[in-house]
Amino acid sequence: xxxxxxxxxxxxxxxxxxxxxxxxxxxxxxxxxxxxxxxxxxxxxxxxxxxxxxxxxxxxxxxxxxxxxxxxxxxxxxxxxxxxxxxxxxxxxxxxxxxxxxxxxxxxxxxxxxxxxxxxxxxxxxxxxxxxxxxxxxxxxxxxxxxxxxxxxxxxxxxxxxxxxxxxxxxxxxxxxxxxxxxxxxxxxxxxxxxxxxxxxxxxxxxxxxxxxxxxxxxxxxxxxxxxxxxxxxxxxxxxxxxxxxxxxxxxxxxxxxxxxxxxxxxxxxxxxxxxxxxxxxxxxxxxxxxxxxxxxxxxxxxxxxxxxxxxxxxxxxxxxxxxxxxxxxxxxxxxxxxxxxxxxxxxxxxxxxxxxxxxxxxxxxxxxxxxxxxxxxxxxxxxxxxx
Amino acid sequence: xxxxxxxxxxxxxxxxxxxxxxxxxxxxxxxxxxxxxxxxxxxxxxxxxxxxxxxxxxxxxxxxxxxxxxxxxxxxxxxxxxxxxxxxxxxxxxxxxxxxxxxxxxxxxxxxxxxxxxxxxxxxxxxxxxxxxxxxxxxxxxxxxxxxxxxxxxxxxxxxxxxxxxxxxxxxxxxxxxxxxxxxxxxxxxxxxxxxxxxxxxxxxxxxx
Numbered sequence: 001x002x003x004x005x006x007x008x009x010x011x012x013x014x015x016x017x018x019x020x021x022x023x024x025x026x027x028x029x030x031x032x033x034x035x036x037x038x039x040x041x042x043x044x045x046x047x048x049x050x051x052x053x054x055x056x057x058x059x060x061x062x063x064x065x066x067x068x069x070x071x072x073x074x075x076x077x078x079x080x081x082x083x084x085x086x087x088x089x090x091x092x093x094x095x096x097x098x099x100x101x102x103x104x105x106x107x108x109x110x111x112x113x114x115x116x117x118x119x120x121x122x123x124x125x126x127x128x129x130x131x132x133x134x135x136x137x138x139x140x141x142x143x144x145x146x147x148x149x150x151x152x153x154x155x156x157x158x159x160x161x162x163x164x165x166x167x168x169x170x171x172x173x174x175x176x177x178x179x180x181x182x183x184x185x186x187x188x189x190x191x192x193x194x195x196x197x198x199x200x201x202x203x204x205x206x207x208x209x210x211x212x213x214x215x216x217x218x219x220x221x222x223x224x225x226x227x228x229x230x231x232x233x234x235x236x237x238x239x240x241x242x243x244x245x246x247x248x249x250x251x252x253x254x255x256x257x258x259x260x261x262x263x264x265x266x267x268x269x270x271x272x273x274x275x276x277x278x279x280x281x282x283x284x285x286x287x288x289x290x291x292x293x294x295x296x297x298x299x300x301x302x303x304x305x306x307x308x309x310x311x312x313x314x315x316x317x318x319x320x321x322x323x324x325x326x327x328x329x330x331x332x333x334x335x336x337x338x339x340x341x342x343x344x345x346x347x348x349x350x351x352x353x354x355x356x357x358x359x360x361x362x363x364x365x366x367x368x369x370x371x372x373x374x375x376x377x378x379x380x381x382x383x384x385x386x387x388x
Numbered sequence: 389x390x391x392x393x394x395x396x397x398x399x400x401x402x403x404x405x406x407x408x409x410x411x412x413x414x415x416x417x418x419x420x421x422x423x424x425x426x427x428x429x430x431x432x433x434x435x436x437x438x439x440x441x442x443x444x445x446x447x448x449x450x451x452x453x454x455x456x457x458x459x460x461x462x463x464x465x466x467x468x469x470x471x472x473x474x475x476x477x478x479x480x481x482x483x484x485x486x487x488x489x490x491x492x493x494x495x496x497x498x499x500x501x502x503x504x505x506x507x508x509x510x511x512x513x514x515x516x517x518x519x520x521x522x523x524x525x526x527x528x529x530x531x532x533x534x535x536x537x538x539x540x541x542x543x544x545x546x547x548x549x550x551x552x553x554x555x556x557x558x559x560x561x562x563x564x565x566x567x568x569x570x571x572x573x574x575x576x577x578x579x580x581x582x583x584x585x586x587x588x589x590x591x592x593x594x595x596x597x
Binding site (some may be wrong): 038122125193198200233234 | 582
């Protein structure tokens with residue numbers, strides 16, 4: 001099918017693209033320096049420059065080519081890779097190991113990740129306590145800071161967090177991007193509702209046992225962050241479970257299906273954030289006048305968020321992560337970012353820019369510091385032979 | 389014995405009870421995809437099962453004091469067995485008439501004859517098996533009931549405790565008013581299978597360990 005020319009006024013227009021780049025370049029500068037331009041060592045300066053050029057370049061390409069997902073995915077995969085690298089190196093520096101001991105647990109030194117939010121709400125309402133061995137205010141990834149981030153993101157871009165800010169999502173986004181065609185062509189669409197079932201059960205089970213059940217048992221990303229030291233048969237069994245889930249849901253199945261299987265069929269945080277799509281002002285719309293019902297968007301969507309019914313309704317399911325892959329692929333340019341309350345299928349460039357600024361800024365905020373630290377660690381590895 | 393104490397204990401710990409029983413009854417209500425009235429019947433049956441289990445526990449507590457219900461190797465194995473039965477019930481129910489997944493299609497042949505003609509079996513047995521499981525509020529109730537040193541008093545204390553906790557179940561039938569019942573049904577089926585797997589693991593570990 002012939003690809004229609006882009007509907008965005010920035011596509012191929014260098015002047016307009018550069019003008020729209022100015023605020024983002026400033027935002028990139030502010031957020032990756034974090035307001036502190038300390039380039040005392042050449043290594044800091046080099047890592048800053050690489051990060052600055054990388055993000056400015058990505059945003060330029062998003063505007064100039066009119067392709068959103070292609071360049072978002074690069075930044076998103078970089079986020080996941082550098083996050084894992086810096087997190088693991090920091091853990092090994094502090095504790096000497098990726099595993100945590102009972103002492104770390106009892107002294108509340110476990111970093112709080114956004115997925116835990118799904119498990120603390122009901123117990124907090126019942127017992128007025130946070131059932132997680134982390135610090136409320138102090139240290140890296142404190143509970144209060146992560147909750148503020150989750151609430152803020154929910155309001156600003158809804159489930160767009162899953163494609164623009166989550167520091168785990170880049171893993172299955174990356175593995176699902178390998179290869180041109182899927183080996184397994186059809187994924188049962190019923191599975192997109194499984195995260196809601198998992199959310200329901202872990203929320204109740206966490207309230208019943210007053211422990212974060214998902215973190216304790218199921219989180220596949222313990223494989224690339226931290227895990228409990230194996231001191232018993234039960235912990236060994238838990239280790240086998242999370243490594244298997246990582247291998248299956250994050251590596252093998254995304255590679256075979258070209259879908260983000262962990263994000264779309266397992267992650268309880270994704271299910272919770274789907275509800276925030278209902279109150280968030282950004283969404284996607286399918287122009288039924290332009291749509292030829294080729295269903296390429298449904299085949300392409302990495303999170304199973306578009307099916308025939310959704311095309312008929314003119315919008316993806318509320319599980320949409322706003323990655324923009326369907327927009328990039330649609331041969332008739334029938335899918336667009338939309339601001340709720342404004343006329344549909346109009347002002348495509350404006351709506352896209354209104355969505356891109358907060359979401360790309362979020363990507364920069366999450367990735368900026370991590371990427372700079374990661375570059376410095378890689379340089380250290382090449383020059384000294386060790387990360388530590 | 390101050391019998392309102394039973395109700396008060398039930399009221400103060402009912403939210404935890406709901407968290408324990410929720411993984412059994414909520415997936416069932418979602419999976420059956422019925423209206424509010426029918427859901428009331430299912431929740432009532434589930435609660436009847438719980439009442440029956442509580443009365444049995446009350447009877448045992450009254451006869452044997454807390455001794456029988458104190459954690460011991462034998463009792464933990466018994467609870468483990470009840471968890472395994474509960475998990476089988478949940479997993480079989482999860483796959484029953486779950487035509488959206490391929491395993492569910494094969495299960496239809498095995499279970500359709502039984503569950504189709506007896507839709508009330510699952511919530512009733514689920515209620516009994518859930519009621520028999522020792523959760524923290526139940527341990528508190530057992531300790532208090534056993535201190536009455538009277539069989540009738542002990543059972544009555546459990547009935548009061550049941551009434552107190554049951555108030556938290558009143559909103560559950562209203563799941564029937566939600567739209568998109570087809571989606572809720574799928575979520576309920578997945579949740580039943582998932583809860584079943586958790587109970588299976590816990591039950592097996594209790595039996596083995």
